[in-house]
Amino acid sequence: MVKPVPPDTEFTIRELSKEFDVTPRTLRFYEQKGMITPMRRGASRVYSAMDRARVELILRGKRVGFALDEIKEMLDLRFIDSRDPQVLEAAIARFESRINVLEQQREDVERALEEMHAGLDWLNARRHENEPSEEIKRRARAFEALASARLEDWTGMPPSSS
Template identity: 40%
Template sequence: MTMTYSISDLARELDVTPRAIRFYEEQGMLAPERRGQERIYSAKDKVTLKLILRGKRIGFSLAECKELIELYDPTGGNQKQLQTFMKKIAERRAQLAEQLLDIEQMQLELDTAEERCLAAMSKTHA
């Protein structure tokens, strides 16, 4: 028998809200089976949700996560998905490196502003 999950089971297991799961469903990223009003999620849905959450944690947009999920093709060894993932990882690393430089520059500017404030304050107390 294949493993299935209710929305609350999946939410609890992956530490996400049922609302978030419904959102990903609305975005066309999850397609649970329906039994009346009840959603029945498959093991594939669980893996997809894990991929979405991992992608979001490393800074991928929802569109990027969706693109990667749509490239899933186990018959082809997932080569296209993996190559695309590697490209996106490189792009994300470049973005982070740029942000790090921006942060370092901002810290230097804050240091300069702080030194000027301290110098101005020491002149008024002298």
């Protein structure tokens, strides 16, 4: 977690690049997209605490799957101040849609983790030359079926039988 900084703190492009592990080119791209607005001192860019906070939000949004245009729209707080019901309804719909997608992804990850743990249990039992329990065998078969189905989805071809 990145620590809050006093509002009057300033940063160089090098400092922000290092702090967030991004390239200076990435920060210039965000500037070009209008997502951050550093001040200029001669040829140098000087980033404010607000710019730094926006970079943190941009990167967090990217990690959870938002497109840059969606992040830019969320950073543009004008829609929050809008009294136009259509603007607010559209923003609410986008947020609800993204929440639904993220919740489904979380379910998928949790299910995949359960299946991976079952596979690991089965492998550990095999390594110790123990006969796996019926529950482990059942979960391993479920894992194999899921892996097979996903392989077919990704490749468009049924898995080869070995």
